[in-house]
Amino acid sequence: MHDHLKQLATQWSEEFDNHLDDIADLRRTIHQNPCVSGEEQPTTDLMRNALGIDLEPIAGTGAIGRVGPQDGPAVGIRGELDALPVTEETGVGWSSTSEAMHACGHDAHLAALAGVVKAAKRLDLPFGLVPVLQPREETYPSGALDIAESGRLQAMDVRHVIGAHVHPAVPTGAVAAGSGFVNAAAGEISVTVTGKGGHGAYPHNGRDAAAPTAQIAVGMPEVVRRVADPMEPALVSIGTISVGQGAANVLPRTGRIFATVRSTNSAKNAQIAQAVETMAANVAAGYECEAEVSYRPGLPELVNAPILADRFGAYAGHLNLNNAETMRSMGADDFSFYGEICPSLMCFVGVADGSEMPSLHDPTFLPSEAALENVGKAMIAGYLAAADAILSE
Ligand SMILES: [Zn+2]
Structure with a gap:
């Protein structure tokens, strides 16, 4: 002093x-x-x-x-x-x-x-x-x-x-x-899954987005585990999931996930977002749907x-x-x-x-x-x- x-x-x-x-x-x-x-x-x-x-x-x-x-x-x-x-x-x-x-x-x-x-x-x-x-x-x-x-x-x-x-x-x-x-460095990941709508009674005629959206959501923390060293904190938290418009018998055509990604640096966040994109595209493809992922870096x-x-x-x-x-x-x-x-x-x-x-x-x-x-x-x-x-x- x-x-x-x-x-x-x-x-x-x-x-x-x-x-x-x-x-x-x-x-x-x-x-x-x-x-x-x-x-x-x-x-x-x-x-x-x-x-x-x-x-x-x-x-x-x-x-x-x-x-x-x-x-x-x-x-x-x-x-x-x-x-x-x-x-x-x-x-x-x-x-x-x-x-x-x-x-x-x-x-x-x-x-x-x-x-x-x-x-x-x-x-x-x-x-x-x-x-x-x-x-x-x-x-x-x-x-x-x-x-x-x-x-x-x-x-x-x-x-x-x-x-x-x-x-x-x-x-x-x-x-x-x-x-x-x-x-933390924080960013936002937005996932949009697109399939084909239809009647819930005929799921084989549509390609509903509900199942792939749910699978992608559950898979996101696993992606973090595969990208980030467990000795350095990193996380994805989903704040919003939406699929369907309230009906029980309508196959939803689109699904959306909105999540925050946080770690000790912005480059790591971008890397996690990139890995989420790869996983989401492949999961969606497995259900004959498509997934689009966008990433917005927020704060360092x-x-x-x-x-x-x-x-x-x-x-x-x-x-x-x-x-x-x-x-x-x-x-x-x-x-x-x-x-x-x-x-x-x-x-x-x-x-x-x-x-x-x-x-x-x-x-x-x-x-x-x-x-x-x-x-x-x-x-x-x-x-x-x-x-x-x-x-x-
Ligand atoms: Zn404040």
């Missing part, structure tokens, strides 16, 4: 604490007025008011700004703007007023980021701080990809990007920011840069956060696109409180107000770890 960065940590955290009441209000306002992916402008406007700095639009409804030194290296801190199409069931007085909900904690991330930036305005930062208000984290096309490809971060000399995400598997007061692989794997992860713990500890064991999962986050343009760090901030916590995206998921403080401190520790890394470059 650099002495002056350690001192800055203390000042920053004191300034940040002065904003805890405003950011709790801001969080409730954002929570009550959620905007789904691609429609985040009202949330961006709320953030613009709260931050009180100039922001330029980016990636449609997103925005980006800069505090501290206006030239030289900078550190980005990402806050996601979007809510989910989930109907809230938390029962709190500031529940969503629409059919959308902040069920992934992005309201808490945004409010914490506002507190971090407001506090930073009163400090003498060594490097620029770039708040990145990112749209479309929850859908394709990814907002992070658009921001990474816009070249704005590179033009602002952003050397590292920090993300913080609440997580119900980590205890409150702790943060998991270990180095290396932390989230999320890798925490060791130069940041190795420095993060000391600053987090200084800010009274406990360092939890590294959290690795087959979840995916488009934050990984920032890692493709510069060494970046995602911190999973604990919100578990000892009771059985609903998962992210659940209609009852609602991190407590303590999350705002801990997310903010994780963001500060992330900035300081990045500043420390820049000083050592």
